[in-house]
Amino acid sequence: DLSHKVILYLEDITVSFDGFRALNALTLTIDAGELRCIIGPNGAGKTTMMDVITGKTRPDAGRAFFGQTMDLTRMREPEIAHAGIGRKFQKPTIFEQHTVFENLELAMKTDKRVWRSLLAQLTGEQRDRVAETLKRIRLTSEADRPAGLLSHGQKQWLEIGMLLMQEPRLLLLDEPVAGMTDEETERTAELFVSLAGEHSLMVVEHDMAFVKALGGKVTVLHEGSVLAEGDLETVQNDPRVIEVYLGR
Numbered sequence: 001d002l003s004h005k006v007i008l009y010l011e012d013i014t015v016s017f018d019g020f021r022a023l024n025a026l027t028l029t030i031d032a033g034e035l036r037c038i039i040g041p042n043g044a045g046k047t048t049m050m051d052v053i054t055g056k057t058r059p060d061a062g063r064a065f066f067g068q069t070m071d072l073t074r075m076r077e078p079e080i081a082h083a084g085i086g087r088k089f090q091k092p093t094i095f096e097q098h099t100v101f102e103n104l105e106l107a108m109k110t111d112k113r114v115w116r117s118l119l120a121q122l123t124g125e126q127r128d129r130v131a132e133t134l135k136r137i138r139l140t141s142e143a144d145r146p147a148g149l150l151s152h153g154q155k156q157w158l159e160i161g162m163l164l165m166q167e168p169r170l171l172l173l174d175e176p177v178a179g180m181t182d183e184e185t186e187r188t189a190e191l192f193v194s195l196a197g198e199h200s201l202m203v204v205e206h207d208m209a210f211v212k213a214l215g216g217k218v219t220v221l222h223e224g225s226v227l228a229e230g231d232l233e234t235v236q237n238d239p240r241v242i243e244v245y246l247g248r
């Protein structure tokens, strides 16, 4: 039964701002474990779509399901976050004065399940989780440095690590490689590919080299709905997509 593999299902989502349709009957399905890239020109509705998924914006019409049963249009932002949808905005929100290790530790403690240990030492198991995440985001050697001293790319990875400490099932990432060096961009692609399967990822990105490196299915948004969907090469050769990007 394929329906059990769907992690996110948006159906006919419409969002209007003063009569202008930022999303216009948007329908989109993401499978569990998938790494999906979302591209599209400015104003296409990418941010509004993520706002709907995270409960920041209520759609005027349409349905949004997380997993089989959770109706996102009826849930509040914190509930949705707690249910396992993590969102990374472009600008990292890390605690610059605290060490890299402490940042991950704090991220874990905002999870209610470990809340009661706020004033206690980390258990061995929790330390292992931090160590494992440090390794994943390639910051093991930086663990004891203040986060403010990291490079731009490393700060982005730290924030992704902080999201991972909450064990999200779906990660929404807004232009994660903006401002990164080519090498950092490559490392980020490797990280995301390694996260897929265990997590589902939705990546909004303009950097086509990065989208290519991720290798997943690509959805092109335009004027609030899906214009094209498929592998990068297919959508890049789609005449409708070319027209939208080149402005005819």
Ligand code: ADP
Binding pocket: 017, 021, 022, 040, 041, 042, 043, 044, 045, 046, 047, 048, 049
């Ligand atoms: P993208 O992220 O793809 O650039 P957005 O989702 O930010 O697109 O915006 C889609 C359209 O909706 C744009 O034309 C934008 O101006 C409009 N829009 C977004 N948010 C608001 C808002 N709060 N009020 C009015 N218009 C908005």
